[in-house]
């Protein structure tokens with residue numbers, strides 16, 4: 534009897550558990566706030582951004598919800614290609630956009646004011662798409678924590 538109980542416990546863990554998996558990524562990026570913002574962040578400046586991506590999926594018979602390496606490949610790949618060592622710039626910020634184009638500076642154009650809040654929502658959407666392209670299983674991005682500094686961050690549930 535003890536053997537059967539033990540087997541059932543193991544079955545429960547490996548086949549029916551939903552698990553959250555978390556990875557962190559860092560990159561350098563410049564931005565400035567627009568849309569009538571008048572504080573110091575209206576001047577072009579940069580951050581060492583850090584994002585904590587939480588994905589949720591079912592644990593398989595091997596005991597894996599996802600291989601950390603696959604999450605890294607999908608998310609870090611997208612961040613490096615689009616955001617790292619770039620200026621993130623709102624399409625309406627034509628002065629800055631003209632400068633970046635003329636000087637052939639790496640930049641990433643978006644349709645929103647480049648606040649941490651807006652960037653976090655955008656990351657949630659884009660990293661979900663990046664994961665869907667790379668993974669052979671369905672994983673959902675369920676939480677994003679985006680840090681502009683070690684003591685300042687926003688979270689998207």
Ligand SMILES: [Zn+2]
Nearest residue numbers: 564574578580
């Ligand atoms: Zn800033």
